Amino acid sequence: MPDPKNILMTPASVKTLSLKDLSFQRNEKFLFSNINLTLESGDILQILGQNGSGKTTLLRLISTALKPYSGEIIWQGKNVNGIREVYLEDILFLGHQPGLKRLLSAEENLVWWRRLNKTNLRKNVYAFEEVGLYNYKDEPCNYLSAGQLKRAALARLCVSEAKLWILDEPFTSIDKDFSIKLKSLIVSHLRRGGIVVLATHQDLKIENMKYFSIPDLSGANSE
Amino acid sequence: MKKLIKSTQQWLHKMASPRWFYQISGRWLPLLSLLTFVSIIIGVIWGLGFAPQDAKQGNSFRIIYIHVPASFLALVGYYIMAISGAIAIIWKIKLADVVMKSAAPIGASLTFIALLTGAVWGKPTWGTYWIWDARITSMLILFFLYLGVIVLQKAYAAQGLSNKAAALLALVGTINIPIIYKSVDWWYTLHQPATIKFTEAPSMHPDMFQPLLIMIIGFYLFYVTALIVSIRAEIIFRERNTSWVKELALNLKDKRSI
Amino acid sequence: MNNIGFLAILRRDLLLAVRYRGDLANPLIFFFVIIALIPLGLTPDSKELSEIAPGMLWITALLASLLSLDGLFKDDFVDGTLEQIIILPQPLYFMVLAKTIVHWIVTGLPLSLLAPVLGLMLSLPETGYLPLMLSLLIGTAILSLIGSIGAALTLPLSKEGVLLSLIVIPFYMPVLIFGSNIVVLAVDGLSIASPLAIMGALLALSLLISPYVTSCALRFSIYG
Secondary structure (H helix, E strand, C coil), X not given: CCCCCCCCCCCCCCCEEEEEEEEEEECCEEEEEEEEEEEECCCEEEEECCCCCCXXXXXXXXXXXXXXXXXXXXXXXXXXXXXXXXXXXHEEEECCCCCCCCCCEHHHHHHHHHHHCCECCCCHHHHHHHCCCHHHCCCEHHHCCHHHHHHHHHCHHHHECCCEEEEECCCCCCCHHHHXXXXXXXXXXXXXXXXXXXECCCXXXXXXXXXXXXXXXXXXXXX | CHHHHHHHHHHXXXXXXXXXXXXXXXXXXXXXXXXXXXXXXXXXXXXXXXXXXXCCXXXXXXHHHHHHHHHHHHHHHHHHHHHHHHHHHXXXXXXXXXXXXXXXXXXXXXXXXXXXXXXXXXXXXXXXXXXXXHHHHHHXXXXXXXXXXXXXXXXXXXXXXXCHHHHHHHHHHHHHHHHHHHHHHXXXXXXXXXXXXXXXXXXXXXXXXXXXXXXXXXXXXXXXXXXXXXXXXXXHHHCCCCHHHHHHHHHHHHHHHC | CHHHHHHHHHHHHHHHHHHCCHHHHHHHHHHHHHHHHHHHHCCCCHHHHHHHHHHHHHHHHHHHHHHCXXXXXXXXXXXXXXXXXXXXXXXXXXXXXXXXXXHHHHCHHHHHHHHHHHHXXXXXXXXXXXXXXXXXXXXXXXXXXXXXXXXXXXXXXXXXXXXXXXXXXXXXXXHHHHHHHHHHHHHCCCCCHHHHHHHHHHHHHXXXXXXXXXXXXXXXXXXX
């Protein structure tokens, strides 16, 4: 049974993400307010809500691309504003758009991304084999289909050292076979002690999954 | 000590409340409007009618009673706009955002009036409606700065996005204003055009200066009054869904139906 | 870590510029074509042309630089790369600086190098060629830096072409004043030390401030 606000109060463990009294306003209206939750190593949080209810906004808040109206984000016991560089090294964010330059190949894009982010020692070819894009890794991205583009973006998951994955609709545009592969990538990340926060409509059926539903605040009074 | 900080914080928070501002300004507005009206009327009549004629320019100099206060307020108004914008983005105070939005068109209009009256002054003095001297050119560029902020504001509002970008633009403009004034000055002295040099009344006779002072005060009051009226309108619009505004509207409706 | 990020963006943007050479040519062609308009609109007389040459060359270079500005962040914005850049641990200041430098290499630098040739077409005296190039090299760098602020501010807007020009031009005016003056002084045989020093100061100021302001503007304009 999905539990709308699963609050766990634990002392700071090795990897924890806490949201405290988080709220966000747009055009004088609150998208959400007083969000409180805590995630630990191995936790996965699925964010649910209507389209436009603020799922992407919440993910962006967690990635610090956006600043909240009030409240804090706490990573491993410290406010992320104080440990900005450390926190950003620890997260991987994949948004709606693939984040790939169309004129470059999938491999060139990955090489560029790796220069800017903390990654493990695995080679690029390994990543492309994992996502089934090995034959297309040298094609300019504007020759790839939507599904292939998504795979190219998701190749980052295979080389990233980030502990917290923030994924916005990662299952869109990909076929059923790759969905299974993506789910297994997520599960192994969790097994290694990582945390995943994602927005998706898919029913993932992962053990101990946590859920958060963004209340639909349009028209109604706040909270 | 803690009490002092707490009460200051509460006061600041109160100050930043649109509703509080609306109520307080409502009480002061009648007096402000009266003072504005009175000082401008006195200044205009005294300056345009009774102040002594200028030795060189005759009666045409009288336009300075409008031109000088307008240019003055145009510049001050830009800084008011920029500073309130800065407060809005740094401390996220909504009222400051409203102030900035209201200050922009008022300042731009005053700049336009300054340019217009400058042209009116130009015709009898130099024989032409437009002259590229340092002050007028700087005023023109200030007008462009205002226009840029306003246009950016409107474009963002049209897409339902916040005002922060326009506030940042206004703020960057404040750094630019001294640079512009200095470089236009430099540019003008460099080229030494063969036209009459624009002399501001170097030391004005007290009889001429007094009405000018009154006009400057009057324009200040006008600026504040116009700003407050505009802010109130914007507050009502932004808070139109709240209960206190609805109550206000209903009260008005009742009063009218009597 | 800062250096690696800066270089990575620099390399990537240069690579992209080379891959898509269409962007490279446009400002140059524009510069060329407008300069051809001037005698047609005014006079073929060499003497008269030489008098207005410094100013016209500078104004046209300025406009050509302005035209290429809205592509600075647009592409990255649309394909989601900008989103990735903003949440990097490296300061956004350096990332923006890298992109701005590439923009200058691809627009301002070629414009400045082409300028003396166009100066010839407007009967600019030979003493003006080198100062023209020098003033434009510095001037277009300042323009790229200041222009990046405007590009960032107008990023989420749909019709930002004209808006961008409107916002940025008042900030360009001092640069134009001093830049064209350098050429005029040189043609008259006078020392250009004074305006050159001022241009240098403006460049230093914009190098320091612009990337920072642009970073703030990017954060504001993308997500509101």
